[in-house]
Amino acid sequence: MGAAADRWRELQSGRGIPEHIRRAAPADPWTHRAADFAPPAEPADTPSRAAARALAERAAAWSCAGASVLDVGCGGGDAAFAVARPDPSPVARVVGVDRQADMLAVFAAAAHERGIPYGTVQGAWPDVAADADxxxxxxxxxxxxxxxxxxxxxxxxxxxxxxPAGGVVVEMLPEHPMAWLDPLWRHFHDLDRPPSATADDAVAVLREELGVEPEVRNWTRDRRLPHDAGWVARRLCLPASRLAEVESALATVPPRRTDAVTIVWSP
Ligand SMILES: C[S@@+](CC[C@H](N)C(=O)[O-])C[C@H]1O[C@@H](n2cnc3c(N)ncnc32)[C@H](O)[C@@H]1O
Known part of the structure; x- marks a missing residue:
């Protein structure tokens, strides 16, 4: 493994939650609620959507049969369904991969509602990659x-x-999505979080491992609703009895960053 991949591994491993805190947590701090990931009827017009749409149009024109879109870690399929809007859609089929079955149920319902042929694969990427085609x-x-x-x-x-017409579109935040809560780990658990792996670190792994020089776009997304104290308490492994404390502590940390990064490459 190269230096960039080692660095990514080390930084990501450092973001684990110590066993004694995790064992005392009233709920799994990592699992996402599927209902929070239902895709909007009208997708946001982002650089990621534009890049995937351009690839899909190119592939559809090349094959004359419409493009197939694979969404890895699909959640409710926001990324895949955004490619199909606006009409006329270049998308002939979408496949969602996720390790959470409830996310795939949201994905399937969204595909059905939109009348888009679909498939789902439950499991962890890359273990299930062969099933996804x-x-x-x-x-x-x-x-x-x-x-x-x-x-x-x-x-x-x-x-x-x-x-020859397709490609990959990755979207991520410049740093770990929970990094904004690091001061609260110190406040509630006396725990110093190590620095987060960044999008630049991910691009370095891509270069190092695959020899790929992707197109990278930094942009700003709409401010997301602030996460409420209940959501934050769960991430911090705290019980409901501490919600009031979490609420006050939240007021002391800077809001979540709104910048995002789109990384695009073709095989
Ligand atoms: C933050 S959500 C993003 C969902 C969706 N892509 C979106 O942008 O709205 C991350 C999703 O990836 C899934 N996930 C995380 N790691 C995964 C893996 N190795 N294989 C498959 N799914 C994964 C989670 O279950 C979750 O649904």
Whole structure:
């Protein structure tokens, strides 16, 4: 493994939650609520959507059959369904991969509602990559910061994109999505969090492992609703009895950053 992949592994491993805190947590601090990931009827017009749409249009024109889109760590499929808007859609089929079955249920319902043929694969990427097959466009939004061993994850994204017209679109935040809560780990658990792996670190792994020089776009997204004290308490492994304390402590930390990064490459 190269230096960039080692650095990613070390930084990501450092973001684990110590066992004694995790054992005392009233709920799993990592699991996402599927209902929070239902895709909007009208997707946001972002650089990631534009990049995936351009790849899908190119693939559809090349094949004359419409493009297939694979969404890895799909949640409710925001990334994949955004490619199909506006009409006329270049998308013929979408496949969602996620390790959470409830996310795939939201994905399936959204595909059904939109009348888009779909498939789902439950499991952890890259273990289930063979079941997902190859596609014209591979999208993967807000998943990389869940991954410790990045080279096989990226290699499988790369291998899942079939040429010559397709490609991969990764969207992520410049730093770990929970990094804004680091001061609260110190406040509540007396725990210093190590620095976060960054999007630049991920790009360095891509270069090092796959020899890929991606197109990288930094942009600002709409401010997301602030996460309420209940949501934050769960991330911090705290019980409901401490909600009032979490609420006051939240007022002391800077709001979440709103910048995002789109990383695009073709195999
Ligand atoms: C932050 S959510 C993002 C969901 C969606 N891509 C979006 O942008 O709205 C991350 C999703 O990735 C899934 N996930 C994380 N690591 C995964 C892995 N190795 N394989 C498959 N799914 C994964 C989680 O279950 C979750 O649904």
């Amino acid at each position: 190859r596609h014209d466009v591979v999208v993967c939004h807000h998943v990389l910061h869940n991954v410790v061993d990045l080279p096989p994850f990226l290699a499988a994204l790369h291998a899942a994109a079939r040429g």
